[in-house]
Amino acid sequence: MHPFLDQPGPLAFAHRGGDLGHPENSFAAFAAAVALGYRYLETDVHATRDGVLVAFHDSRLDRVTDRTGAVADLTWETVGRARIGGTEPVPLLEDLLDAFPGARFNVDVKAAPAVGPLVEAIRRTNAWDRVCVGGFSDSRLAAVRAGAGSRLATSLGPREVARLRLLSLAGPVLSGRRAAFAGVCAQVPERHRGVRVVDRAFVRAAHRLGLQVHVWTVDDPARIRALLDLGVDGIMADRIDVLRDVLAERGCWSDGGTNSVTAMGAP
Numbered sequence: 001m002h003p004f005l006d007q008p009g010p011l012a013f014a015h016r017g018g019d020l021g022h023p024e025n026s027f028a029a030f031a032a033a034v035a036l037g038y039r040y041l042e043t044d045v046h047a048t049r050d051g052v053l054v055a056f057h058d059s060r061l062d063r064v065t066d067r068t069g070a071v072a073d074l075t076w077e078t079v080g081r082a083r084i085g086g087t088e089p090v091p092l093l094e095d096l097l098d099a100f101p102g103a104r105f106n107v108d109v110k111a112a113p114a115v116g117p118l119v120e121a122i123r124r125t126n127a128w129d130r131v132c133v134g135g136f137s138d139s140r141l142a143a144v145r146a147g148a149g150s151r152l153a154t155s156l157g158p159r160e161v162a163r164l165r166l167l168s169l170a171g172p173v174l175s176g177r178r179a180a181f182a183g184v185c186a187q188v189p190e191r192h193r194g195v196r197v198v199d200r201a202f203v204r205a206a207h208r209l210g211l212q213v214h215v216w217t218v219d220d221p222a223r224i225r226a227l228l229d230l231g232v233d234g235i236m237a238d239r240i241d242v243l244r245d246v247l248a249e250r251g252c253w254s255d256g257g258t259n260s261v262t263a264m265g266a267p
Contacts, residue, residue: 003129004153011234018240023085037255042106052076053117119147155187168205185212
């Protein structure tokens, strides 16, 4: 098992830092998740025009900040003046890795120009065991894997997920198929375009291949319970208080708190 996955499960991921009243992907949101006891934080990355890697979901600043423009077209000097929700600065991924040395980060690489800076940020911070990279692009994931090597955990790309789904429908004969999957986990929605992805067969097929299954983004307690009953290994949520409470009622919430996830302060 890759060290990224070696915590007791099911793993609870704070999606974009979670929604506890702080703007998404802000330092305040991540700090609040850590204070709640979260060990796993999910975020996204883009690169600015001058190659600075920011933890930010959208390709443009417009939706969540007080400024406009495509991140890839702007310098870090400009992006650094933007405020998420009008109050919070856009964080650098490297600063988040430094600020929360006990946390693991699930990183969605949103654009090709972010691949090189992402690999370099992980290398500079020596965060190989603390980062898992995912994304909605097979080519971007292939580039990350080529640049980082097997030391870095990655989730399955879209084609690998489709292949796993087909195998799960075909039956239990999976011997010799593990080599077809470069990742360590399948990170998927319950449904995609109205078609169910996650069911008992999918989870069993993944487990037979040594892959974990993480499902995003689930905030309804009934759906969280149903997924846990299927045997999924992790859930990403915005309502991280709800996810924590469901795991606690089942006796499987492990509070990272001040013991294993320490905030070093704002960068």
